[in-house]
Amino acid sequence: MNIIKNRKIFTVCSIVIIAVGLIMFFVKGFNYGIDFTGGTLIEINTGKFIPVDEVREITDEYDKSASILHGGENKSQLIIKSTLDFSNNTVTDIVNNLAEKYDINNKDFQSEKFGPFMGKEIRNKALLSILIATVLMLMYISWRFEFDFGLAAIIALLHDVLIMIAVYSIFRIPVNSSFIAAILTILGYSINDTIVIFDRIREESKLYPKESIENLVNNSVKKSLTRTINTSLTTLIAVIVLYIIGVEDIKVLALPLIVGIITGTYSSIFIASPIWYKLKNRKIKTAK
Structure with missing residues (x-):
């Protein structure tokens, strides 16, 4: 060579x-990603594993580019990251839709917003x-x-x-x-x-x-x-x-x-x- x-x-x-x-x-x-642009982070304790593809069927209505991750034991925690600045009503709608579809507690979640700074x-x-x-x-x-x-x-x-x-x-x-x-x-x-x-x-x-x-x-x-x-x-x-x-x-x-x-x-x-x-x-x- x-x-x-x-x-x-x-x-x-x-x-x-x-x-x-x-x-x-x-x-x-x-x-x-959200680390650089700012956006919305939603963490939901689902108590069970929910496939990303199924979660995306709900989140695509609000943001088709949202990042969906799993955390916690047995991947029972759902983490949704979006570069969009979701309103409180949008966050509530996403959580309620997941709670209704998968029979989970719609109060067991937290959301956080990040600024671009x-x-x-x-x-x-x-x-x-x-x-x-x-x-x-x-x-x-x-x-x-x-x-x-x-x-x-x-x-x-x-x-x-x-x-x-x-x-x-x-x-x-x-x-x-x-x-x-x-x-x-x-x-x-x-x-x-x-x-x-x-x-x-x-x-x-x-x-x-x-x-x-x-x-x-x-x-x-x-x-x-x-x-x-x-x-x-x-x-x-x-x-x-x-x-x-x-x-x-x-x-x-x-x-x-x-x-x-x-x-x-x-x-x-x-x-x-x-x-x-x-x-x-x-x-x-x-x-x-």
Whole structure:
């Protein structure tokens, strides 16, 4: 596998996905969840499990995009999230319809409304967290290796974030606080794979100082490939299982993790190393 020779193909693939995603983002924006837009939250103790599809038959009359989750023991708690600002009468109608259809206590519920200001606070803190994490990682990698490695790793992380944004924009996946947690998790996971490959490049350069930069990168990636893929694959299998059998709250976290693991592995192999190659080559040519 010649990573360097085919680097333009990998770059074009990423650019196409990111471009389509950004176009969708600027045209339609994100499909923000209640955490960012504000809205109404209704929690009902049903005393039994009620399938989401059956609940949606009632909630669709008021909001077809409402999120329906289960909580509590035996999934006996029903959680309805809507980005709409339901009136008290609408909340009462939803609860009464469920109570009448499923013979539950229409007084055993609570509702809460959120304002959009909460979403701004979450977004600002998330951006600050990502910025701090990125700066600290750049400092560590530059100290542990060299600045070119750090810069290449950060560019690869930016690639991962943009791919995540593109996927969420294209498929209109709801963006909520779990998305932010997943982004931060993926940044750490992706940088780990990238450091493993960079460490191999550094070792190869010491063992074979006369080897060309292209061969160093290709050989290092080949020797790290099995470990990287096996690590990512085992993690991916675990997250996919969580997504399949988990409750709704777990699924909204598992989905971005699945996308992020695939993207992070791809960028560590096909994006970060070629970027370092280009930076290193430019420095060598400048020094001549």
